[in-house]
Amino acid sequence: MSARARIGVLALQGAFAAHATTLQRLGVSTAEVRVAADLEQCDAFVLPGGESTTMSQLLETSQLFGPLAKRIAAGMPVFGTCAGMILLSKGIADGRPDQRSFAALDIDVQRNGFGRQLDSFETEIDVLGLDRAFHAVFIRAPRISRVGSEIETLATHGGEPVLVRSKTVMAASFHPELADDDRVHQLFLNMVQG
């Protein structure tokens, strides 16, 4: 891997700009990815929050699903937040029947499991590896309903996992890109830079 990693951010829909801003603050370069050609120069990838149903459809029509799935399967590090976490999960409850996922992380999630916007909230969570609490913003957030045996839980809220990772995939049901705090993104970059 190059000394200065280039992180692709899926830019078909959602909070991609906030992720790019956070990553740039940490000194890596970023690329907005909308078609397969944008993917070639990327060492790692972020799937942002937004609407997972919309992103899933646009990944198909933009002919990006296949190439991205191949890179993820080949071990490219990926970080998914909220909708991005749904796209990485093995099992999706309350999704659309035609909704596809990369099935790259052995967890099941329930879409909008924390409720509608009326139930969206912010709170402090403790994250494994961080010395003080992280301010987590949950927006119509998905709930992790099952965590596979190989999956490490890095943070919980009310006893439920909200930040998890495998060797190459990390996923959050909250939005670290809305926090003015770069530490969760730094955890991901630590995975990228090994």
Added chain:
Amino acid sequence: MTQPDKTTGSMRVQRGLAEMLKGGVIMDVVTPGQAKIAEDSGAIAVMALERVPADIRRDGGVARMSDPEMIEGIQAAVSIPVMAKARIGHFVEAQVLEALGVDFIDESEVLTPADEAFHIDKMKFTIPFVCGATNLGEALRRISEGAALIRSKGEAGTGNIVEAVRHLRSILGDIRKITQADSAELFGWAKLLDAPLPLVQEIAETGRLQVPLFCAGGIATPADAALAMQLGAESVFVGSGIFKSDDPAPRARAIVEATAHYRDAHIIAKVSRKLGAPMTGIAMDEINQRYAERGW
């Protein structure tokens, strides 16, 4: 286990949902069936209302908040966020929409205003608000009242993009000028815009509006959506443009793709084929009621 401390309805949580809606298409729907078509076509959210603006314009009369039963029907039909409109200044309609658990309230000039002096005090609500604006001063007044999202007003129900372009250019053009102003000139800008000085100073520093800026009012084609995005809008609302066209589903899908790939003319060309006729639309000198003039 005790529930950990958490805060709902804060500005960060409200603006957070607006962030998630970026790069997408919010579609006006009047039935659960239309809402399904919108979701199937890749809409990021639907706006539940009784009549699309083109029909409100045609029928005249007083346009009000939708029937709660109809909104609930749409909430049950889709899993994406559901928005609904309240009249300008009608805070009880907004309270009702919050009680129904809609995800966003549009304090909308498309409905007949209920108050000729004051907009809703949006700080009192847990649910985020979107408000229309024709210029930067209007946008900042709405933000100071608690709006979590601003959209151009455009001229709803016309299928004519010209007013939305005027409003986006006015808002974004003034932001560009403010970033060039020195600190003394910012007092003049606040006075000129009739907007709170701290918000003007913040724009001078960041070069952007405090909340996301979307486009509404007159989008009828994929190219219209991409035009709004290239001008600097971060998402688009499509009202009458989809369900007043000949063949709504393909047009909805095409507008979603053109919004995601707004800088790629080849993709916009590809998706613009075989869509049937767009809504007929009306020129500005053919209308007698300009909705954009409602609100202040």
